[in-house]
Amino acid sequence: MLNPATEALAAELPEGVLRPIEERYLEEPRGRWRGQAGLLAAPRDVTEVAAVVRACAAARVGIVPRGGGTGLVGGQVLHDGPPPLLLTLERMASARGAWPEEDVLIAEAGMTLQAVHDAAAAIDRQFPLSLASQGTATIGGCLATNAGGVAVLRWGNARALCLGIEAVLPDGSILHGLSRLRKDNTGYDIRDLLIGAEGSLGIITAASLRLAPRPAAVGTAMIVVRDPAAALQLLGIAQAQLAGGVTGFELIGGTGLEFLAEAMPSIRRPFDPAPPWLVLLEVALPAGTDPLEALGDLLERGIAEGLASDALLAQSAAQAAAFWTVREQIPEANRLIGAVASHDISLPLSEIPRFIIDACAMLDALGDFRINCFGHLGDGNLHYNVFPARGHTRAEHDALRPAISEAVHSMVVARGGSFSAEHGIGRLKVADLARWGDPTRLAAMRAIKAALDPLGIMNPGAVLA
Amino acid sequence: MLNPATEALAAELPEGVLRPIEERYLEEPRGRWRGQAGLLAAPRDVTEVAAVVRACAAARVGIVPRGGGTGLVGGQVLHDGPPPLLLTLERMASARGAWPEEDVLIAEAGMTLQAVHDAAAAIDRQFPLSLASQGTATIGGCLATNAGGVAVLRWGNARALCLGIEAVLPDGSILHGLSRLRKDNTGYDIRDLLIGAEGSLGIITAASLRLAPRPAAVGTAMIVVRDPAAALQLLGIAQAQLAGGVTGFELIGGTGLEFLAEAMPSIRRPFDPAPPWLVLLEVALPAGTDPLEALGDLLERGIAEGLASDALLAQSAAQAAAFWTVREQIPEANRLIGAVASHDISLPLSEIPRFIIDACAMLDALGDFRINCFGHLGDGNLHYNVFPARGHTRAEHDALRPAISEAVHSMVVARGGSFSAEHGIGRLKVADLARWGDPTRLAAMRAIKAALDPLGIMNPGAVLA
Structure with missing residues (x-):
């Protein structure tokens, strides 16, 4: 049993x-929960993080690590149980080094993703991870949740x-693993175990990141497609012609454009009236x-x-940039309109067209809804x-929400898909994981959690109940 | 304590x-050890693999999983202790399905890497993992060892x-995880934990593999470079100009070409006399x-x-293909000449030029040697x-080998590099890992091994002592 964080x-x-706890540390973006207020620790270096963890282990106090707080599944708030120690790495927000000739940057966990982008740009490189929330999300949080985004x-x-x-x-x-190596086959992949564990197996305090040259030539297009099946065919053609040079392939449904018109009329609409489907490539x-x-050739072939x-x-x-603004403001328009239920799903690519048709029919049977289906089509x-x-x-x-999510x-899952493609488990989807996760995989996860965190102090209640 | 595999x-x-054990199951390519002969099991499907593992667990018998047997660190042979059960997946060598529109192939572990390449080619795709030993190495072994090769x-x-x-x-x-998804953030990364664990945490029986379109246009060049530092500068230019289109960047030292001339004179030499350094791009x-x-432009700039x-x-x-033959036959020429000591190392890219100079000076002080330094320069x-x-x-x-390897x-390690970049730990480098591995990482590895394999039956003595 855990104890509350105390004096x-x-x-x-x-x-x-220690820092005073402001309200913002207890909130999460969708307003589903308010976190318990215990203590807030803001260590300045990794040895202080280690000291905080040791103190919490000795006192049996839960630790909730917090990045930028933009997570959508509640991994960053503990809303019940003994108030935990909130751990923010906002004071560890420096680049420790940059090696342009190696395409490597070492970043402390508290750097925002935007700050990482800026540090890369300062040495004429790019860091390709790109999210709408990158001004707030931290690189530590992005790694803890294995964040996705638009360049996956x-x-x-x-x-x-x-x-x-x-x-x-x-x-x-302290795990000292800030390697600048591309290849290192020396034992178990502890790095990838901590990445995506949402702070439940440890706290990532810094990372060695892979940069890339800034591309010599970039092209961006919005293409009206017949339907999602046509979009996927177009993607296949683009990939084959462009030697894997497609960096983003986003699906935008007509509903998304309508929502922008309704809720954010200042954003210029690319097509009027809104077509049923388009892709941002x-x-x-x-x-x-x-x-x-190259884009003209592709378009010609797509039309033919x-x-x-x-x-x-x-x-x-x-x-x-204006094209991308359309795509990136859709979540904000969604928020303003107010979803009954939202889902971050992935499917095998070839299952997607049929799923979109079938899910729409299924929801029609449940009630009168508008569906905004959009996202990272190239990633499924x-x-x-x-x-x-x-x-x-x-x-x-509101009463229909559980039934809708259950049905979706x-x-x-029946089509080989995932109920959490990029947002993670947090606290919102713990029951979903227990229900749909492979039993052998769940047993292995529990065994690893018990082996590495026998006291259960690391982000209690996140990922595994 | 483990028991020997018995009647x-x-x-x-x-x-x-069960199958009779032929000599080839007990050998490894460098002839360092001969494996203990216990029983040889060749299951036909995953349920039979599971039954074999349960029987071994009940009898406390060690299991040594074996792919194509091409590993260079002895992971596939147990040379001392109670004779184990050798497990070969050679009867599980089918493709279970292919989805060209998703760039996905599901392969059983016993398929050779070449068979995976052929299955991909049959649907007009490529599987980019590429090794000199791909005619014999299995995809299961490649995953168990996180194999590298020439397209990393x-x-x-x-x-x-x-x-x-x-x-x-x-x-x-049985872990059922043959996902065709590109994104699935639902819990700990058990997949990547088993990949690279060299059979010490479980047995990979099949894998869902990521294919890619065959490239529209491919160019290959052998370029004589001033030195390794110049090679790395040329790589940087190529990466920036070609939008990440460099698929291979191999360093070949003049000694490698001399060895080919001495040991395999039938292979046509690209340059005569051999230049000190060239790259295969x-x-x-x-x-x-x-x-x-594109290559001409790059060369022009490189010369300028x-x-x-x-x-x-x-x-x-x-x-x-002839250029690649030169590169790929160098290991065979090495074998024919006979190395005193060989090392599979990686370094941060910018450390490489200095390392090559310093290591040469250090070895000159130890004795009169010829050094063949070659490999995947682009990966460090x-x-x-x-x-x-x-x-x-x-x-x-022979007596100098330990001192040479110790020095190299x-x-x-002092320069932030790895003593096993792509070959793994196996049995050969267990002591190296114990010596140079980060203590916190080693403790986590041991905790995970104990949690998932409390009886210690999975590839005993490999990776961890």
Whole structure:
């Protein structure tokens, strides 16, 4: 059993580490829960993190590590049980070193993703992980949750962009693993075990990150497609022609554009009236190639094959940014409209077109809804969000939420998909994991949790109940 | 304590699973050890694998899983202790399914890497993992050891090309994880824990593999470079110009070419006399680009900046294949000449030029040697092999081997490098891992091993002593 964080524990912590708890540390973006207020520790270096962990282990106090607080599944708030120690790494927010000739940056966990981008840009490199919340989300949080975003198709999730980590394990020991190596086959992959464990196996305090050259030529297009099946065919053609140079391939449904018009009318709509489906495509090409020509060729072929009917090709960086603004403001429009239920699902690519049709039919049978289906189509990852019909409110349908999510998730899992593609488990999806996770995998997870965190102090209640 | 595999155990195994042990199952390529002969089980499906594991667990018999037997660190042979049950998956060698529109293939562990390549080619795709031993190495072995090879620069190690696995854990439970998903953030990364664990945490029986389109345009060049530092500068230029289209960047030292001339004179030498250093570069480019032009531009710039002095650009696929033959036969030439000591090391990229100079000076002080330094320069992975001077034999220097390896590995580790970049730990490097591994990481590895394999039956003595 865990104890609440108290004044007695405070006396055991390194001097100057405690901070007053402001309200923002107890909130999460969707407002589902308010966290318990215990103590807030803001250590300045890894030895202070280790000292905090050791003190909590001795006092049997739970630790909730917190990055930027943008997580959507409640991993960063503990809303019941004994008030924990909240651990923020906001004072560990420096780049420890950069090696442009190696495409490597070592970042402390508290750096925001935007700060990492800026540090990479300062040495004429890019860090490809890219999220709408990157101004707030920290690199530590991105790694703890194996964040995804809009460049996974080319670069992989956060995991794929991390060469090594420094971390504090639940016994307070420090893992020194800030490797700059691309290859190192010396034992079990503890790095990837901590990445995606959402702070339940330890605290990532710094990471060695894989940068990339800034691409010589970038092209961006919005293409009106016949339907999601046509979008996937177009992706296949693009991948084959462009040698894997497709960096982003986002699906946008007409509902998303309607929501922008309703809730955020200042954003310029790319097509009016809104087409049922379009894709936002970004390519990175070798020097000397003309992205407009490559995109034009692709579009021509797409039209000839009946996959596409219209398109906008960005003629400038500003226009490309405007295209991305449309995509990135859809979640905000969703928030303003108010979803009955939202889902972060993934499916095998070839299952997606049928799923979209079947799920729509299934929801039609449940009630009168508007569906905003959009997301990282190239990764098989859809944000599948269900809204009240026009003129109705979210509150009217609140009672239906569990049934809707149950139906959507069941349909996804039956087709080999995932009920949490990029957001993780946190506290929101613990029961889903227990229900749908492979039993052998769950047993292995529990055995590892018990082996590394026998006192159960690390982010109690997250991931595993 | 483990028991030897005996007739009593044999009676508990599924019918028809046992096979006679031929000598080849007890050998390893460098002839360092001969394995103990216990029983040889060749199960036909995953339920039979599970039954074998349960029987071994009940009888406390060690299991040594064996892929193609090409591993270079003895992971596939148990040379002392109670004779184990050898487990081969050679009867599980089918492709279970292929999804060209998803770029996914599900392969049983016993398929050779070449068979996986062929299955991908049959659906007009490529599986990018590429090794000299791919005709014999199995995909199960490649995953168990997180194999590297010549395309890691673009595609990553085996780990990065695996979407999911089916495996049998040490208690005989079956992990059903043959996911075709690109994104699935639902709990701890058990897949990556088993990948690279060299059979010491469980047995991978099948894998869902990530394929890729075959590139529209491929270019291959051999470029004479000033030195390794110039090679790395040239790589940086190529990466920036070609939008990450460099798929291979191999360093070949003049000694490697001399060895080919001495030991395998039938192989045509690309340059005569052999230059001190050259790189073998392969690029994959978008349709419509001319690889010869792109490589020509790169070469021109390399010459202008004093990095390169001469080059051969492949004018045909046959010529490209001949270039690769030169690279891939160097290990065989090494074997014929006979190394005193060989090392599979990696270093941060920017450390490599200085390391090559310093290690050479250090070895000069130890004796009269020839050094063949070659390998996957783009990954920071060198095969750094030490040979007797011309006219001398390996046997004369045998006593020096431990001192040489100690000196090389110490120098590597001091510069942030690894003593096993792609070959793994096996049995050969268990002591190296115990000595140089991060203590916190080693403790976590031991805790996980104890949690998942409390009886210690899975590949006993491999990775961890």
